[in-house]
Amino acid sequence: MTKPGQSWPPTDTEPAVPHEDAPAPGSKLGVHYSHCFGCGDEVEAGLHIQSSVAEGPVVVSQFTVTEAHQGAPGLAHGGLLACAFDEALGSAVGNLLRKPSVTAKLETDFVRPVPVGSTLHIAAELDGVSGRKIYVSADGRLDAADGPVAVRARALFVTVGFEHFTTHGDKDALHKFGVSDKERPKDWDINP
Numbered sequence: 001m002t003k004p005g006q007s008w009p010p011t012d013t014e015p016a017v018p019h020e021d022a023p024a025p026g027s028k029l030g031v032h033y034s035h036c037f038g039c040g041d042e043v044e045a046g047l048h049i050q051s052s053v054a055e056g057p058v059v060v061s062q063f064t065v066t067e068a069h070q071g072a073p074g075l076a077h078g079g080l081l082a083c084a085f086d087e088a089l090g091s092a093v094g095n096l097l098r099k100p101s102v103t104a105k106l107e108t109d110f111v112r113p114v115p116v117g118s119t120l121h122i123a124a125e126l127d128g129v130s131g132r133k134i135y136v137s138a139d140g141r142l143d144a145a146d147g148p149v150a151v152r153a154r155a156l157f158v159t160v161g162f163e164h165f166t167t168h169g170d171k172d173a174l175h176k177f178g179v180s181d182k183e184r185p186k187d188w189d190i191n192p
C-alpha cells in the first residue's frame with residue numbers, strides 16, 4: 001500500500017505518450033466489451049460508465065450511482081466505486097496507449113460518501129510508463145467536473161499479449177473485444 005506522501009509513480013518512468021492512432025481529445029469512447037460490468041450495455045445492473053478523451057493523457061468518465069450500487073442505504077458500495085475507477089483508469093490506458101493491459105494493483109482513497117443518484121466525474125491521467133508497467137491515477141468528483149473530490153485512485157497496469165485473454169479467458173476474446181485479425185497487427189501492439 002502506498003503511504004501518504006510516498007512519491008508517485010513509485011519508480012522512474014518515461015512520459016506516457018498517447019499512441020498515434022489514439023482517439024483525439026473530445027472523442028467519445030465506446031463500449032470496449034458489451035458484457036463488461038464497468039461499461040457494457042448488456043449488463044443491466046452494471047455501472048454503464050461513459051468516457052471520453054480530454055486534453056493531455058487524460059480520459060474523463062461519468063458514473064451515476066443507482067440503487068443497484070448500494071452498500072449502506074442510500075450510499076454507494078466502496079467496492080463498486082473501486083470497480084468504477086478500475087474501468088475509468090483502464091479506459092485511459094487501453095484507449096490512449098492502445099496496448100492490451102490488465103490491472104495489477106489498484107488503490108482507492110474514499111474521502112467523501114457517494115450518495116445514490118449522484119454522478120461521479122472521474123478524470124484519469126496516465127502518469128508514466130516503465131517497460132510493461134503503466135502508472136495511472138484518477139480523481140472522482142461529486143456531481144460536476146469541479147465538484148468536491150469523493151474518491152481518489154492510483155493503479156499499476158501491466159501490458160500483456162492478447163494471448164492473456166484467449167488463454168485465461170475466452171478463446172474468442174479478440175472477436176468479442178471487436179478486434180479483427182485483419183486490423184489487429186496494424187492497431188495493436190501484440191507482443192509487449
Ligand SMILES: CCCCC/C=C\C/C=C\C/C=C\C/C=C\CCCC(=O)SCCNC(=O)CCNC(=O)[C@H](O)C(C)(C)COP(=O)(O)OP(=O)(O)OC[C@H]1O[C@@H](n2cnc3c(N)ncnc32)[C@H](O)[C@@H]1OP(=O)(O)O
Pocket residue numbers: 032038086087088089090091092093094095099100101102103104105131132133156158160177179
Ligand atoms: C481488460 C481489457 C483489455 C481489452 C483490450 C482490447 C481493447 C480495449 C480497448 C480499450 C480498453 C478500455 C477499457 C478497459 C477498462 C477496464 C479494464 C479493466 C482491467 C481489469 O480489471 S483486468 C482484471 C484484473 N486483473 C487481472 O486479472 C490481472 C491478473 N494478474 C496477472 O495476470 C499477472 O499477475 C500480470 C499480467 C499482472 C503480471 O504477470 P506477468 O507474469 O506478465 O509479469 P510479472 O509478474 O513479471 O510483472 C511485470 C512487472 O509488474 C510488476 N508487478 C506485477 N504485479 C504487481 C503488483 N501487484 N504490484 C506491484 N508490481 C507488480 C512486477 O514486479 C514486474 O515488474 P518488473 O518488470 O520491474 O520486475
